[in-house]
Amino acid sequence: MDWTSLEKSKISKKIWLVYIKPYIKTLDMPQTKPIVSLENVVASASVDQKIDLIEITKKFPDTEYNPEQFPGLVFRLTKPKTATLIFRTGKMVCTGAKSEEMAVKAVNTVVQMLRKSKVKIKKDAVITVQNMVASINLGGKIHLEKAARTLARSMYEPEQFPGLIHRMVDPKTVILLFASGKLVCTGAKNESDVYRSVHNLHALLEEKNLMMYDQ
Secondary structure (H helix, E strand, C coil), X not given: CCHHHHHHHHHHHHHHHHHXXXXXXXXXXXXXXXXXXXXXXXXXXXXCCCCCHHHHHHHCCCCECCCCCCCCEEEEEECCEEEEEECCCCEEEEEEECCHHHHHHXXXXXXXXXXXXXXXXXXXXXXXXXXXXXXXECCCEECHHHHHHHCCCEECCCCCCCCEEEEECCCCEEEEECCCCEEEEEEECCHHHHHHHHHHHHHHHHHCCCEECCC
């Protein structure tokens, strides 16, 4: 081999090592992005006054109110599809929303409807998100038994419940892990905490080699 051929082979080897080989290695590694779906946003609200629930039932016959069984009145909306519990103290709890914005809109819609029907509501509702429940698909399977031994603040009793319960400190959430790679995240107060919890846990699972992907 002459000098020119030798140099060409060195250059080719350098191109292979620096540019091509790392790229091929990356392709071989499973790369997945978690699919996150908010399933339920629970928000509390208050109008800071007593409310006559009997009056509401007369003006809105479709509402549900059985004080012998439950002290709250159930006010259901179709748009956005939610259920708001109204208590005589002026407290409310909205469930079923798929986002924080939807929960706020639902409570404000209920208040507006009450006002239009001549139910006296002096103040606008003060609304606070209490909990968000999200379902997640990681795109691969999880080695739960190994995860139970590896992840701190985790509990796994398959005879009683098929999922592993992992308590996260920052952000403060509880995540249920299933062998299928599906997760359920609860306890978050905003959407950013949901995504941060999922990202942190997914990165930890990858780091500890607890994820298994179909090749």
